[in-house]
Amino acid sequence: MHLRQLRYFVAIARQRHFARAAEECGVSQPTLSAGLSALEADLGHRLVERDRRFAGLTSHGEAILPWAEQILGAVGSMASTLSASAAPLGGEFSLMAIPAAQSLTGRFGEALLRRNPGLSLSVRSATSREIDRALHAFECDAGLTYLDHEPPANTLSIALDAERYLFVTRADGIDAAVTEASWQMIVSTPLCLLHQSMQFRRILDARMAALGTSIVPRAVADSYVVLLDMVRSGRFSTIIPHSYGELLQGLDWARFLPVADEGDARRIGLVVMNRSPLSAVVQAGLSAARDLVSEQV
Incomplete structure (x- = not known):
């Protein structure tokens, strides 16, 4: 089993389309299909239902998808932590925000980039449920969402505002x-x-x-x-x-x-997955959020 095969599988599960998954991974569709077949052979189970096109994940595919996402997320966090130990933090901070919280992105982004000039910030609009799924799937570093109404499970949070x-x-x-x-x-x-x-x-x-x-x-x-x-x-x-x-x-x-x-009033704040250890990028986001809180006092 190779990491690239897991990346192919996770991309297929996310895109639900072989050509788009291959484009996401930067490989040809035959290469992606061959990698998926090799992963299925290694695991001894079919993971994706397919004929000429994607038809869904099998029960085995659904079962291993969270594990594949966690493995890839852990490898990515390890790489960013290693880079951070040798040089100022760089790369992209991926933030998802519900529409009600998007007016907070400017203040948060300014605090984050002031602390970490080597980082760039990518902000995507999402529902609270999409943020919950993306955090668990390692598809974003943090979310801005409600903290008291349908909060994402197993998260660390810092309140930034009380909505009226x-x-x-x-x-x-x-x-x-x-x-x-x-x-x-x-x-x-x-x-x-x-x-x-x-x-x-x-x-x-x-x-x-x-x-x-x-x-x-x-x-x-x-x-x-x-x-x-x-x-x-x-x-x-x-x-x-x-x-x-x-x-x-x-x-x-x-x-x-x-x-x-x-x-x-309804609390809105930054949420990250409660994982140990936290990646250097996620820690940078928490530090920026704490800066905002201290500035409000």
């Missing part, structure tokens, strides 16, 4: 004397919201249920940019995290109102 709601509506569609949005006002307004695959929306729906009501939006999206553009059109209002309001203050067409009786 802002109601966003057209400035010319609301009395200037109104300084706070009640839930009664919100539910009576045509709304556009994140769809229910997004954790922000599921938490919001749970708050509505606790208050004995519900929100039925007229439109849904997976991007705050889309929601804000819908508000700008004049037909809709929306609800966003307060951190976005800080970025958007000064827009002459929008009003940002705090929400009355919104419940407890």
Whole structure:
């Protein structure tokens, strides 16, 4: 068994397509197929169902996939730790962030790169469930996500913010004397919201249920940019995290109102897998997060 064969297998499982997996691994499709066949021969079990195309993992393939991911992740962490022991930390820090936490990426990235000028930062948007899967599969170094609602399992975390709601509506569609949005006002307004695959929306729906009501939006999206553009059109209002309001203050067409009786603030922070030992790159991320916390005190 060779590491390259495990890389081929993990790439096939992730891409679910032989040509795309071969492209990811930088080899030809026949080379990838031959490596997979050799791995199956070594293990004595078929791992991938295939005819002329990928048809899924076998039960044996599903069983060994987490082990293959852990082996490759451990080898990568070992290599980065060895490099860090001889020179300043370099390479890429891979961060995944839920939309509600993306307004924190700038501050985190600045703290990380200030400490580690040899690093580069790669940020990807993801749902909380995608972050959980990616952390366990060694596909990212850290995530920015909710810490108290559906948190990833077996993680270390550092809280960076306590989210509050802002109601966003057209400035010319609301009395200037109104300084706070009640839930009664919100539910009576045509709304556009994140769809229910997004954790922000599921938490919001749970708050509505606790208050004995519900929100039925007229439109849904997976991007705050889309929601804000819908508000700008004049037909809709929306609800966003307060951190976005800080970025958007000064827009002459929008009003940002705090929400009355919104419940407890929701903690958002950095999460990494609780593995021993932690890689040098992951330790750098935790140190940057701690810097942010100390700056807020």
